Amino acid sequence: MPTALITGVNGQDGSYLAEFLLLKGYRVVGTTSNQNTDRDRIPHIREKVEIVEVDLLDQGLVEDILRKHKPDEVYNLAARASSSELWTEPVQTGDLNALTVARILEAIRRIDHNARFVQASSSEMFGNAMETPQTETTPIRPRNPYGVAKAYGHWITVNYREHHEVFACSSILYNHESPRRGLELVSRKITHAVATISLGLARELRLGDLEARRDWGFAGDYVQAMWLMTQQPKPDDYVIATGETHSVRDFCELAFAHAGLDYRDFVIEDFANYRPAESALLVGNPAKAHSVLGWEPTVPFQKLVEMMVDADLRAVQDLQRHQNAGARCWL
Numbered sequence: 001m002p003t004a005l006i007t008g009v010n011g012q013d014g015s016y017l018a019e020f021l022l023l024k025g026y027r028v029v030g031t032t033s034n035q036n037t038d039r040d041r042i043p044h045i046r047e048k049v050e051i052v053e054v055d056l057l058d059q060g061l062v063e064d065i066l067r068k069h070k071p072d073e074v075y076n077l078a079a080r081a082s083s084s085e086l087w088t089e090p091v092q093t094g095d096l097n098a099l100t101v102a103r104i105l106e107a108i109r110r111i112d113h114n115a116r117f118v119q120a121s122s123s124e125m126f127g128n129a130m131e132t133p134q135t136e137t138t139p140i141r142p143r144n145p146y147g148v149a150k151a152y153g154h155w156i157t158v159n160y161r162e163h164h165e166v167f168a169c170s171s172i173l174y175n176h177e178s179p180r181r182g183l184e185l186v187s188r189k190i191t192h193a194v195a196t197i198s199l200g201l202a203r204e205l206r207l208g209d210l211e212a213r214r215d216w217g218f219a220g221d222y223v224q225a226m227w228l229m230t231q232q233p234k235p236d237d238y239v240i241a242t243g244e245t246h247s248v249r250d251f252c253e254l255a256f257a258h259a260g261l262d263y264r265d266f267v268i269e270d271f272a273n274y275r276p277a278e279s280a281l282l283v284g285n286p287a288k289a290h291s292v293l294g295w296e297p298t299v300p301f302q303k304l305v306e307m308m309v310d311a312d313l314r315a316v317q318d319l320q321r322h323q324n325a326g327a328r329c330w331l
Contacts, residue, residue: 003027005071007056007104008078009049012180013120015041017075017223018049024227029069031056031078041180056100059107066111073230074117076104076153081146081185090145097149098156105160105168116167116230117157123174123215123241123282125151133285136172136237154237161235169229174215174241174284176222177304179311186248187216187308190255195312197266198259199320206270210249215283217242218299218307228293241284242297254305259313 004021008014009030018028029050079097108115126134127143142148154170161168177187193205225240256263289295
């Protein structure tokens with residue numbers, strides 16, 4: 001039974017990857033942080049995952065985890081992703097999203113050089129991209145602290161592969177969503193708003209630039225690409241994307257229409273929500289992942305949006321029922 005270590009196991013990507021690896025027969029060890037305030041995304045598999053609460057900013061603790069659990073594969077999915085914190089807390093973003101990658105790689109070099117490592121990099125490191133679509137060789141030009149931190153994580157991964165011969169891969173992930181996405185990200189803001197508005201609990205949704213475009217895919221597909229990287233004879237870097245873009249307006253139109261609503265009646269474009277420095281058109285060319293890994297996305301854009309709306313409708317309705325039941329108990 002191979003052992004996988006997943007940092008950030010309670011995040012969107014970590015939860016999907018843990019599910020996938022358990023089905024593959026892995027022993028799964030997952031790290032969480034006591035600063036992690038996200039909702040529990042793994043209640044259905046929590047008894048099957050060995051949870052370790054650890055401060056990934058502590059080199060000694062990171063090394064202790066590798067000594068104790070001896071993972072065959074290490075997936076670094078722990079990161080600060082909230083766009084609201086990109087500029088307000090750049091130091092903390094850099095410490096977790098950049099230097100933690102170096103800590104884990106150094107721990108692998110010292111403790112178990114045979115462990116295979118995958119870093120969750122981001123299309124945001126391309127930032128003001130010089131070409132479209134982007135590939136693994138596109139110059140890196142980040143435009144926000146998140147992208148800068150991810151660029152460091154990417155390059156330190158490449159450096160440990162080249163200089164220390166660690167089996168280290170960088171998965172350059174474009175926007176990937178699911179019903180488990182945090183509410184602070186635009187995709188969930190939209191689908192959660194559709195649920196609350198359709199149930200009469202809200203009246204409007206304020207967003208930034210509706211013409212901003214993203215290459216959106218399904219998180220469950222993307223974590224499988226990460227696993228495929230560890231199964232190759234040699235480590236390498238791969239763009240993981242759909243190769244298509246859709247605007248925020250497109251997302252709104254599909255999401256509201258799925259609930260029988262017209263987004264134009266509820267969505268307000270608010271310049272206060274614009275990003276300080278918007279990236280260029282980020283769309284990935286996943287040809288290398290297709291040809292080498294045999295990876296293909298399985299969930300098309302419309303199905304992804306509808307899946308998220310349906311999940312939020314169920315969640316809000318369940319919350320309403322719970323609240324109504326609680327209120328009746330006081331009568």
